[in-house]
Amino acid sequence: MGQKILVFLLLVFRPILGMAVADNQDFPGLMTLKEDWKKKPPGWKGSDPCSDWEGIECTGSRVTSIKLSSMGLEGTLSEEIQNLSELQTLDLSYNKGLIGKLPQSIGKLKKLTNLILVGCSFSGPIPDTIGSLEQLFFLSLNSNKFSGGIPPSIGNLPKLNWLDMADNNLEGPIPVSNGSTSGLDMLLHTKHFHFGKNKLSGEILEKLFNSSMKLIHVLFESNNLTGKIPSTLGLVQTLEVVRFDRNNLVGKVPSNLNSLTNVSELYLSNNRLSGPVPDITGMNNLAYLDMSNNSFDVSDIPTWFSTLTSLTTLIMERTKLKGELPVDLFSLPSLQTVVLKNNQVNGTLDIGTIYSNRLQLIDLQYNSITEYKKGLYSDTLILANNPVCQETETETGTGTESYCKVSTDSQSDGNSTYTTPSNNCVPSTCNPNQISSPNCRCAYPYTGILEFRAPSFSDLGNKSIYKELENKLLTSFQSHQLLVDSVALSDPKKGSIYLDLSLEVFPYSRDRFNRTEISEIGFLLSNQTFKPPKYFGPFVFHGDEYENYGETEKSKSSIGIIIGAAAGGSVLVLLLLLVGVYAFRQKRRAERSSEISRPFVLWDANKTSAGAPQLKGARWFSYEELAKYTNNFSTANEIGSGGFGKVYRGNLPTGELIAIKKSEKESKQGGREFKTEIELLSRVHHKNLVSLVGFCFENNEQLLIYEYVPNGSLKDSLSGKSGIRLDWMRRLKASLGTARGLAYLHELANPPIIHRDIKSTNVLLDDHLNAKVADFGLSKLIGEDDEDHISTQVKGTMGYLDPEYYMSQQLTEKSDVYSFGVLMLELITARTPIEKGKYIVREVQKTLDKNQGLYNLHRLLDPSIGLATKLRGFEKYVDLALRCVEEAGSDRPTMSEVVKEIENIMELAGLNPNADSASASASYEEVSKPSSHYSPNNETFYCSGAFPPSQIEPQ
Structure with missing residues (x-):
């Protein structure tokens, strides 16, 4: 009420007071935003938003720009946003607390050119009124929770250049025009179609693409698209990056893709494409090619392997290639990685004496190579499970050749240990939460993750590429008059989808940024003003909330002072009275806000x-x-x-x-x-x-x-409590989801996190039966000083506890891997780890016979897993589980390796690892209404000191 009185007061007396208040059409809209947001910039206090409020820019008295990235905003976006009729830029990126639907009234902002809502939590359908924003140039709604279909009305945006709706829950077909409705095929000037990581389905119609388009990026990875790749794709001669991987596409690859001479990255992996391996001889600029895991006909090694002179990365796992690799392939000047696992490559492997000096990895596991002609090549070569290694083992009894072992090199894992070095100085010892910059100054940096969606390189150990990226970032910030001292990059991680890099941006001449600077840095990254070196490809930034703001440079004049100085006579008395009432109300609100902003003031x-x-x-x-x-x-x-x-x-x-x-x-x-x-x-x-x-x-x-996670825990389903039947396919999907969650904690969280209590009661199933890891009460964050191990009091759950951790009290990520291995065994047996005095790990190890079907584990398996059907990939699953529970942590795989292996197992089983669990199996039966609850455990134990290892097992 106090806010409304103040708005009314300022509008009524504006002509008398001569204030530079924002136009009366804009100020109510801004005040509505302020009231609807539970958490907003504290500097939004003055009477003139055009000069007093951070993130607000005006032309004359009209608001034309709102930039509030990484501000920790919480609340919804009001329908009253329509009152800001002169608004041209709206950037609310990286505010996870922004929820609810995008209002239909957004379509009334006719002058809007930039609508950027990256990394918020907006949900519901994208309003079709967006199609009436005819001035829109940049539309970025990625990394939210939007559902429903792609609005066909987007095809009505004639000036649209950038269209990014990736990483949402969008469903249905890709819309094309049909005479009565619009479609994406009408976007002739749009250069970017970014729709990866959604749930889009249906066929890609031929009409979607045409020769008049200016597209350079077409990204539809990780959806549920079916049908063929349209031949019209080959008509878009401007294309540079094409991603259709991780869908359900079938049929032959169009032969005219050969004409896309500007394409540098082509991803077609993890589909069901058939016919011969396509001839792409004409794609002279192709640097990164991945056609793995398709259903191509058995084909001879293509001759074009040796002709693609720009090629850095060749990945063609499980593509039925046969024959001998040409020695010329390895002399391609830019070649860094060759992965041809699980094919029929045979004969002699000859890398030659003249090979690319950038070549880091050759992975030819599971082929039929009978001889390796050793030369000067000394980087990673993997020939495990080829006859050449079996013969070596037979002749020597040891098989000790290094190339006969699976490498654990960081490059083959897709990771690197790179961190920006100091600039010829000694890093400073900083206060808590401060970080020493590359120039050795302590500060609170602005942080986030740079996610590159299609890099054209695979050598993550090349420090020069990161140095070039750092220089370009710093130059870009400084050229936009931002007071940035330095930038730092660290932890390059190449998962199955994208390349992630941690970014820190440090302030110049002081220890923190103000809100205006943060919003400008965020905008420079969110609206793609910054352009990385071309070989990094398209990117998106995921900014963290910034919590250590300095004082803003804008005026902080109080409302009372402005009104008191401008008013006189009876007006002054009235204003003072009203301001007094308002101040009283604000005081009460401030007291409440203080509780919210400092909820732990009474923490003991x-x-x-x-x-x-x-x-x-x-x-x-x-x-x-x-x-x-x-x-x-x-x-x-x-x-x-x-x-x-x-x-x-x-x-x-x-x-x-x-x-x-x-x-x-x-x-x-x-x-x-x-x-x-x-x-x-x-x-x-x-x-x-x-x-x-x-x-x-x-x-x-x-x-x-x-x-709210509606379908309870894995334990509930395995025990029959939830009434949900988990067949083999669903158990694989649950394993994969859990593994991906743990891999994120270990390798993408910054700093990394060890869960320390992985078990079936701490894995929940959502409405699509996707697994979600829960209960982080015992988790441990790995600091910079203890990345290799953490000496800690032993905590965990009996049966899942890593024996090495218990004995040494040294906690590592491999302790979670052990617990996950136990969970894998629990998933196939439906038995608790310790049951009737027997430990499931030892029971499986004792019973296992690799010469028998299902490894002789029939009597241990849960009958509801579907024993009447073929459990494809079962043996590989058991092998992986037993590797996870190896006695020594160093012998266990990392979680990212586990993720890759489970994905491979699922593909062998005929299951798309990126499909929703709810549709993963046709044999699912709902026996009864699933119980809906979050199920925390009550089996946790804490131990300090020593007791016999036998007590890890039941008594």
């Missing part, structure tokens, strides 16, 4: 032996709110219980369901676990991790609020 560090939690964007709820959402924590809303306390289902005013974990006085877990879980979950975001919605710390109450 002595009691918990831990400092107050440090959050990265989690939402604060009052106890009163949560009681309302759960009908006062009624027993009817109770959906589970565990060591922490009880779990309740709640319903937010938006209709979103939540799960609320409420601690009890007798809880086995305490403040430290509460702190750990909210700190870690507030900083990690992955589809295979349970999302933290928020928390409550009030009057000694500790509550954690999660997304």
